[in-house]
Amino acid sequence: MTLNPIDEFRAELRAWLNENCPEEMRDGLMSEEGICWGGKDWVFTSEAQKIWLGRCASKGYTVPTWPVEYGGAGLSREQEKVFGEEMALINARSPLESFGIWMLGPALLHFGSHEQKLQYLPPVARGEVRWCQGYSEPGAGSDLANVQTHGADQGDHWLVNGQKIWTSYADKADWIFALVRTDRDAPKHKGISFLLMSMDDAGVETRPIKMISGISPFCETFFTDVKVPKEQIVGTENRGWDVAKYLLTHEREMISGGGAGLSGGGRALGAVINDTMDEMGATLRADAMRCEVDTLAIGLTLERYKDQSEAGQGAGDASAMLKYMGTELNKQRHELMMTAGGSNALEWDGPLGNRAGDWLRTKANSIEGGTSEVMLSIVSRRVLGLPG
Amino acid sequence: MTKLVMTEEETMLADIARGYLDGAMPVSKLREMRDAGSTQDAATWKEMADMGWAGVLVPESAGGSDMGFAAANVIAHEMGKTLAVSPFLSSAVIAATALRQVSDARAQSALAKIASGEATYALAVDEGIKFNPESAQMDARGDGNGFRLNGKKQFVVDGAMADRLLVLARTSDGLTLFDIPVDRAGIDREKSNMIDARDVARITFEDVEATGEDVLGAVDSAMDVLRPALQAGQAALAAEMAGLSAGAFAMTVEYLKERKQFGVEIGKFQALQHRAAHLWCEIEVTSSAILNAGRMLDEDPENAELAVSLAKARATETAILAVQEGLQMHGGIGMTDAFDMGFYMKRARVSAEWLGDYSYHAEKVANTRGF
Numbered sequence: 001m002t003l004n005p006i007d008e009f010r011a012e013l014r015a016w017l018n019e020n021c022p023e024e025m026r027d028g029l030m031s032e033e034g035i036c037w038g039g040k041d042w043v044f045t046s047e048a049q050k051i052w053l054g055r056c057a058s059k060g061y062t063v064p065t066w067p068v069e070y071g072g073a074g075l076s077r078e079q080e081k082v083f084g085e086e087m088a089l090i091n092a093r094s095p096l097e098s099f100g101i102w103m104l105g106p107a108l109l110h111f112g113s114h115e116q117k118l119q120y121l122p123p124v125a126r127g128e129v130r131w132c133q134g135y136s137e138p139g140a141g142s143d144l145a146n147v148q149t150h151g152a153d154q155g156d157h158w159l160v161n162g163q164k165i166w167t168s169y170a171d172k173a174d175w176i177f178a179l180v181r182t183d184r185d186a187p188k189h190k191g192i193s194f195l196l197m198s199m200d201d202a203g204v205e206t207r208p209i210k211m212i213s214g215i216s217p218f219c220e221t222f223f224t225d226v227k228v229p230k231e232q233i234v235g236t237e238n239r240g241w242d243v244a245k246y247l248l249t250h251e252r253e254m255i256s257g258g259g260a261g262l263s264g265g266g267r268a269l270g271a272v273i274n275d276t277m278d279e280m281g282a283t284l285r286a287d288a289m290r291c292e293v294d295t296l297a298i299g300l301t302l303e304r305y306k307d308q309s310e311a312g313q314g315a316g317d318a319s320a321m322l323k324y325m326g327t328e329l330n331k332q333r334h335e336l337m338m339t340a341g342g343s344n345a346l347e348w349d350g351p352l353g354n355r356a357g358d359w360l361r362t363k364a365n366s367i368e369g370g371t372s373e374v375m376l377s378i379v380s381r382r383v384l385g386l387p388g
Numbered sequence: 389m390t391k392l393v394m395t396e397e398e399t400m401l402a403d404i405a406r407g408y409l410d411g412a413m414p415v416s417k418l419r420e421m422r423d424a425g426s427t428q429d430a431a432t433w434k435e436m437a438d439m440g441w442a443g444v445l446v447p448e449s450a451g452g453s454d455m456g457f458a459a460a461n462v463i464a465h466e467m468g469k470t471l472a473v474s475p476f477l478s479s480a481v482i483a484a485t486a487l488r489q490v491s492d493a494r495a496q497s498a499l500a501k502i503a504s505g506e507a508t509y510a511l512a513v514d515e516g517i518k519f520n521p522e523s524a525q526m527d528a529r530g531d532g533n534g535f536r537l538n539g540k541k542q543f544v545v546d547g548a549m550a551d552r553l554l555v556l557a558r559t560s561d562g563l564t565l566f567d568i569p570v571d572r573a574g575i576d577r578e579k580s581n582m583i584d585a586r587d588v589a590r591i592t593f594e595d596v597e598a599t600g601e602d603v604l605g606a607v608d609s610a611m612d613v614l615r616p617a618l619q620a621g622q623a624a625l626a627a628e629m630a631g632l633s634a635g636a637f638a639m640t641v642e643y644l645k646e647r648k649q650f651g652v653e654i655g656k657f658q659a660l661q662h663r664a665a666h667l668w669c670e671i672e673v674t675s676s677a678i679l680n681a682g683r684m685l686d687e688d689p690e691n692a693e694l695a696v697s698l699a700k701a702r703a704t705e706t707a708i709l710a711v712q713e714g715l716q717m718h719g720g721i722g723m724t725d726a727f728d729m730g731f732y733m734k735r736a737r738v739s740a741e742w743l744g745d746y747s748y749h750a751e752k753v754a755n756t757r758g759f
Binding site: 286293303318382386 | 391392393521531625641644645652653655656658661662664665666668669670672673674676677680681698701726747750751754757758759
């Protein structure tokens with residue numbers, strides 16, 4: 001009997017996963033503590049985590065769709081889907097998560113030179129270098145193009161001065177990709193460059209910000225006379241906004257995916273509600289049902305847009321819609337989880353673990369990567385053509 | 389499963405349907421019919437039959453075009469945009485799907501009559517104020533070799549104009565579906581004066597005789613035949629409601645660009661922009677559920693219940709939102725009968741109720757999802 005190529009791929013992959021995924025990595029854990037972020041200072045939480053990362057990296061499975069020469073496995077979308085299904089089948093943990101994978105990778109693959117891809121991407125794929133994102137500033141939140149961090153042209157390098165905020169995990173990152181103003185006289189969207197900087201450089205300083213969820217995933221990052229060589233620019237000088245916009249689309253799709261429960265939280269809701277039905281009553285169940293209906297429909301919408309873009313029908317500004325709908329839903333779902341948890345949900349590290357922390361974390365979903373209001377304005381202007 | 393993208397054939401079908409309906413069934417046609425006191429239009433239905441719409445789910449062997457459920461949804465969606473009134477859902481979708489579950493010669497000939505537009509059907513299921521087929525109480529006790537039907541049905545859509553009725557009634561050991569002509573002795577139809585001017589009837593059955601010939605499918609097993617028919621109807625109705633939402637929305641966005649207050653187009657105001665943008669997002673999300681329901685009915689009908697109920701639940705919510713937002717953003721003019729928004733609002737309310745409201749379908753979703 002001969003198998004068609006995709007079935008053959010599935011069979012080989014399944015055998016490989018069974019052979020290579022350590023038992024301890026088959027708990028499907030996606031909580032904050034379970035994630036492997038990699039980086040030069042990364043301390044593996046277990047031997048299994050280290051082995052799992054190493055084995056996946058050697059096959060390109062940390063970044064399955066990236067080209068092989070840049071550390072990926074070169075999977076097609078169909079194969080990627082199979083990869084996801086087979087990983088889910090054994091409840092395997094993701095071997096590596098990082099901003100390098102989600103954000104820098106797509107930016108470099110689209111805008112970077114071949115040399116840059118060769119230099120920066122394989123270490124990301126192997127989990128050796130951890131990246132963070134330097135976008136927002138105190139005066140550039142929703143008005144992101146108003147960034148003031150300045151890069152002064154010094155011939156072979158820029159001298160960077162300024163401050164970033166909400167730089168996720170900047171205190172643990174090795175490198176940062178940042179939006180830097182390299183032309184103060186140009187209109188605000190046309191004077192920004194997308195620069196890569198080492199966090200070890202002299203003049204880079206980070207300070208964690210304690211958030212309402214009790215943890216400090218976000219930082220302030222300060223640049224004082226940091227020298228950035230000219231070859232560390234992605235794309236064209238003063239055209240960094242194009243890269244930023246491209247990445248924002250990625251970020252929005254990523255955040256909305258979380259909202260649609262594709263990362264696992266969605267399946268939990270029914271079970272949680274059932275557990276507490278007797279104490280909670282009909283209103284909570286009705287709210288949860290509504291949430292479930294919307295979760296499924298948004299999940300299908302994500303699927304539809306993927307199918308559309310694969311079929312060459314551009315998804316257009318759909319990422320704004322998905323981001324808005326997905327994050328608002330995610331917040332709603334965590335409100336329901338809190339209600340379902342009752343007083344048990346109100347303790348830090350209480351009987352329900354970090355449910356309260358997770359709930360508080362979701363409040364940022366409709367702010368980060370563009371607020372819900374900005375998303376609605378994008379839809380209004382670009383899709384509906386309403387006057388600006 | 390076929391991807392969640394409109395195929396080339398489906399896009400073409402939508403374009404053809406749009407072109408035809410803009411001429412034959414614009415909203416002004418519904419207004420004319422309402423003012424004239426009847427929404428029956430046999431001539432237009434004949435044209436639709438000639439285009440293959442009446443036979444969209446009828447096998448080619450019985451003269452149908454057999455385009456499938458996703459295609460039926462495409463047609464229903466276009467009809468919804470301009471509130472076209474026709475026997476499409478009752479006859480071409482629901483009755484045809486029910487008849488297709490039965491393979492005898494009588495069903496074949498009934499299907500052929502549906503496809504040609506010669507016979508129209510109405511589904512008589514509801515007895516109370518809510519859709520709940522399993523709890524039908526209408527009596528069909530055995531009488532000699534046949535049955536005697538006694539009871540009342542309400543909210544029979546297309547019930548005043550249809551030639552035949554699919555009647556759900558209780559027999560000795562379960563529910564049975566009967567396929568009987570409206571002129572059978574003992575049937576009394578009273579046309580309801582519907583808010584949306586649609587053809588709907590309350591029907592009384594008094595000692596109506598039925599034979600084994602009139603039973604569709606097996607005695608005491610109505611759901612085997614009815615369930616697929618209801619699912620097809622619910623999905624197509626959801627598609628029609630999505631079309632209705634799109635129609636009301638298009639009108640609203642146009643108005644936002646035209647209407648001036650405080651010296652500017654009201655579409656410049658962020659409060660209205662965000663309301664409109666939110667509505668668009670809801671419409672987009674709902675359209676995914678509609679597309680999915682059509683694909684599931686065509687490719688995996690045994691497991692389509694979740695997809696269908698999801699589509700009807702979402703379509704209901706979205707349509708109710710679309711007409712409310714549409715009316716609010718039109719301001720006072722939206723409240724006038726001279727303007728079309730009221731037609732959309734009334735149809736949305738009637739369609740929300742037909743074949744199961746939001747709660748009915750959300751319950752189905754929750755049950756399948758383990759709540």
